[in-house]
Amino acid sequence: MPINPVVAYSYDPDVGNFHYGAGHPMKPQRIALTHCLVMHYGLHKKMQVYRPYRASVHDMCRFHSEDYIDFLMRVSPQNVQNFTKQLSMFNVGDDCPVFDGIYDFCSMYTGATLEGSVKLNNNDCDIAVNWSGGLHHAKKFEASGFCYVNDIVIGILELLKYHPRVLYIDIDIHHGDGVQEAFYLTDRVMTVSFHKYGNYFFPGTGDMYELGAECGRYYSVNVPLREGMDDQMYMSVFKPVIQQVIEFYQPTVIVLQCGADSLGSDRLGCFNLSIKGHGECVKVVKEFGLPLLVLGGGGYTKRNVARCWTYETGVILNEEISNEIPYNEYLEYFGPDFNLHPDISTKQENQNTKQYIEGLKQMVHDNLKQLACSPSVEMQDVPPDLLSLDNTEEQNPDITNNQYDNDKRIEANNEFYDDDKDNDKDEGIIEV
Numbered sequence: 001m002p003i004n005p006v007v008a009y010s011y012d013p014d015v016g017n018f019h020y021g022a023g024h025p026m027k028p029q030r031i032a033l034t035h036c037l038v039m040h041y042g043l044h045k046k047m048q049v050y051r052p053y054r055a056s057v058h059d060m061c062r063f064h065s066e067d068y069i070d071f072l073m074r075v076s077p078q079n080v081q082n083f084t085k086q087l088s089m090f091n092v093g094d095d096c097p098v099f100d101g102i103y104d105f106c107s108m109y110t111g112a113t114l115e116g117s118v119k120l121n122n123n124d125c126d127i128a129v130n131w132s133g134g135l136h137h138a139k140k141f142e143a144s145g146f147c148y149v150n151d152i153v154i155g156i157l158e159l160l161k162y163h164p165r166v167l168y169i170d171i172d173i174h175h176g177d178g179v180q181e182a183f184y185l186t187d188r189v190m191t192v193s194f195h196k197y198g199n200y201f202f203p204g205t206g207d208m209y210e211l212g213a214e215c216g217r218y219y220s221v222n223v224p225l226r227e228g229m230d231d232q233m234y235m236s237v238f239k240p241v242i243q244q245v246i247e248f249y250q251p252t253v254i255v256l257q258c259g260a261d262s263l264g265s266d267r268l269g270c271f272n273l274s275i276k277g278h279g280e281c282v283k284v285v286k287e288f289g290l291p292l293l294v295l296g297g298g299g300y301t302k303r304n305v306a307r308c309w310t311y312e313t314g315v316i317l318n319e320e321i322s323n324e325i326p327y328n329e330y331l332e333y334f335g336p337d338f339n340l341h342p343d344i345s346t347k348q349e350n351q352n353t354k355q356y357i358e359g360l361k362q363m364v365h366d367n368l369k370q371l372a373c374s375p376s377v378e379m380q381d382v383p384p385d386l387l388s389l390d391n392t393e394e395q396n397p398d399i400t401n402n403q404y405d406n407d408k409r410i411e412a413n414n415e416f417y418d419d420d421k422d423n424d425k426d427e428g429i430i431e432v
């Protein structure tokens with residue numbers, strides 16, 4: 001990858017206008033706030049900014065069940081009383097409320113992730129960014145943890161058409177359970193999640209013994225952490241684990257979920273990372289020079305989410321940006337300091353010990369040694385210059401499946417799920 005990578009950044013001006021409901025911690029407006037800072041720092045001049053494609057029902061059903069997506073499309077706050085059975089069946093109601101435009105919201109953030117994958121497959125960029133994506137908890141048949149459609153799984157499925165090995169890294173404070181579960185049985189995707197674990201912290205999965213199963217055994221990596229993680233200790237485990245994972249797995253593309261609820265002072269989180277500490281993870285991953293899809297995720301103190309993802313946009317572009325937040329229409333949100341890097345640490349004591357972290361690192365290393373250096377299936381790389389994608393696509397992205405059906409794909413004989421079994425609730429859901 002060149003020193004100054006080609007970066008494709010998606011932003012839909014409508015995405016910030018959705019509301020989960022009064023008092024709900026997930027606020028899509030944080031994406032508008034982020035974009036506003038990105039623009040006022042002038043970062044848009046250094047990258048391709050595009051309004052993303054919107055995912056279709058068909059795109060969403062590449063992972064989710066048709067019943068579930070059909071429900072998301074039809075339900076609204078006005079008719080919700082007609083869907084009592086589905087609400088409980090699909091886990092919609094409390095954490096994941098029905099709100100106006102719920103389907104359009106999913107379509108926007110999922111379309112942006114899918115288009116980022118297509119651009120990477122097509123070598124249209126080195127790094128694709130979608131801060132509205134990264135909704136890692138959504139399951140095949142149900143909503144979970146403020147997530148309805150799992151854009152990450154859908155994006156990875158697109159990458160798998162051209163990439164033999166996809167590495168997924170998750171730095172949200174919550175376990176990346178939906179993505180891990182979807183790819184639990186395959187060696188074509190390695191999932192690595194760093195998260196708070198213990199004391200019933202949501203979603204309750206992600207202990208160090210969840211390793212993957214069958215062909216996927218040792219291809220799920222979990223780094224369960226205690227509350228109060230600080231920058232130095234986080235990096236002391238993140239860097240060596242990622243280095244070893246890349247060395248052993250040799251991915252051809254990386255998907256990085258940058259959930260900002262691992263920052264100090266997050267409304268729902270309990271880690272103590274600074275914005276620079278969080279951004280260091282992006283820097284470390286980027287420096288491997290592999291094609292990279294960067295996504296958002298959690299993050300519930302919205303002024304800090306915007307600061308974090310703006311700083312990380314700068315990291316991706318190799319642009320140093322001033323600590324002084326430029327004048328913008330949301331300036332009042334960033335007072336009283338008006339800085340990009342205010343002190344957001346809390347008095348939360350770090351419950352992780354050096355010894356505990358060393359033990360985790362050792363265990364990850366021992367597990368990685370168990371895996372063959374590359375997946376067990378025969379792979380054939382598709383030479384990028386043979387791709388027959390039309391360049392006009394960039395202006396008017398049409399990423400319906402039909403267009404790609406004729407494209408040469410990488411086929412594995414152990415694909416993680418079988419279309420014929422899509423309606424069987426036991427398939428595709430792994431008990432962990």
Ligand SMILES: [Zn+2]
Nearest residue numbers: 172174261298
């Ligand atoms: Zn989270």
